[in-house]
Amino acid sequence: MPFDQNNPPSDFKSGFATLVGKPNVGKSTLLNRLIGQHISITADKPQTTRNRIRGIITEDSYQAVILDTPGVHLPRTELHRRIVSYAVQSIRDSDLVFFLTEPLNKGQQSVSRADLLVLEHLSASFANIVLVINKIDLSRNEEILKSIALLNETHQFAETVPVSALKGTGVDILKGFFSKYLPVGIPYFPQDQMTDTPEREIVGELVREQIMRHSFQEIPYGVAVFVDAFKEEEKLIRIFSTIHVEKASHKKIIIGKSGAMLKKVGQNARIKIEKLLGKKVYLSLHVKIAKNWVNNPRRLSEFGYDEA
């Protein structure tokens, strides 16, 4: 970089790469690591990601548009059905797929059903598929090697790479695959653009991230966050946001004793939003009940979870 946006080198590569895998394997952590910015929310709970979040990397020889997707699982609600279909749809539209999994547990002798479910969706893909064994910082070499051997028996992968998205190990090897596997083409986005997900959407997600991290049991799964207003002033951005919950009892818990929980969520989210936007932020949060919205098609669309 830089190169002429409209006239890049003749062998310039550009295209779409998708991160897929069962819930909680570290897809969003890997996207953030590849981009070098926290644009996709992460939490130590399955089903954190609900939408496709796109990160963009531009180098001298390529531009990769990288899609983070929701974890593939058997859906129980209409919300789940929709978010799993976002992941499956993204596989079809990609030039390169990173299939993420984690090392088998000690004593585990076969590929897990959760991984097989994802592989089923990959079997119809024409894209090159890279097997990414993530979280190697938590496992011993023997288990990593056994995972590689077993998974390679189930599917023909273009490459196999053990990584730690959290620590950064192996991530540069993945970056090398963009120039190797993406097709020749012109860049889709300006060279300094890191995502095409609207700021408002990321802001809402950063609020939901704090709820994912600080609430328990079924509560985080029944929360939708919507940014109602985003007012940019000279030195400050004022953001007004509503947290929709399924039940009155959830509302009480999210607000917390004397508002303590909501305050913690707001403070933590504000710090991350300020870092993203590079400006001081005033964040106002309001909690509202939207009864059983996770199974209500109209509500789902209203909150941005449209049919794929």
Ligand SMILES: Nc1nc2c(ncn2[C@@H]2O[C@H](COP(=O)(O)OP(=O)(O)OP(=O)(O)O)[C@@H](O)[C@H]2O)c(=O)[nH]1
């Ligand atoms: N030790 C370790 N933890 C990791 C690694 N990558 C991710 N994690 C942790 O695993 C948890 C899940 O990470 P996410 O990135 O949210 O996982 P995900 O696949 O996007 O999850 P869903 O969006 O729910 O499908 C978080 O607590 C991460 O910090 C890794 O390489 N090593």
Ligand SMILES: [Mg+2]
């Ligand atoms: Mg995720």
